[in-house]
Amino acid sequence: MRRDIFQAIADPTRRAIIALIALQAMTPNALAEHFDTTRQAVSKHLRILTECELIKQEQKGREIYYQLEIDKMKEIDKWLEQFRKIWETRFGQLDELLSTIKKQKNEQ
Amino acid sequence: MRRDIFQAIADPTRRAIIALIALQAMTPNALAEHFDTTRQAVSKHLRILTECELIKQEQKGREIYYQLEIDKMKEIDKWLEQFRKIWETRFGQLDELLSTIKKQKNEQ
């Protein structure tokens, strides 16, 4: 079973779950109320998110609060790093080009 | 057909393709050589990447060079923004905590 963060965030419902519990820990029932789906379906998403360690649970009585493991989100950021370098370079080039144009304009 | 960047980067082969063509434009055959798969399979991945505008193609004779649309990658970065805020805050809190401890230590 392939299970990594990228596959985890591929599903829009899971991204929404992540966004919700990023703000505060929530129970499966509370989460399900936000979507047009059953608690069981949410529960399955939570299992997937748990498996790739994007969230953790805390039992309180018979309720289970799920909360985001924000550190795990950094792995996406880490992957983006290689591309950020590229787009910053390209932006730098554009910046350079613009300043050249400005310079030429001033010299007219 | 659900087709967005998040679903596009969910597949490890596609992430590898993205990483390769980020450095330089490549043809399907050249890409396929990097993986243990057929050109047709790569071609299907390229179609998916094209559909969500993550890559663009440039025909040169009978060869087609695919290159990354780096700007589209920023959408992932944009989504991460909301979480970056959180982890920077938490880091800030940790930073504050550490300086408090240090302060107390100095006062001993």
Next chain:
DNA sequence: AATTTGCGAAACCAATTAGTTGCGCATATA
């Protein structure tokens, strides 16, 4: 003690996925 509530797990289903093989169409090369 009996009932309700919150939950995960299993069995099942339809839809989607990543991959294959086999075309056909162009552009090169002989």
Next chain:
DNA sequence: TATATGCGCAACTAATTGGTTTCGCAAATT
């Protein structure tokens, strides 16, 4: 002109996915 090569596309297949329903367990409520 005949043949090679590079390519996308369509049909097919096996595996995976997101979802449902049903169940059993444990914690709360009556």
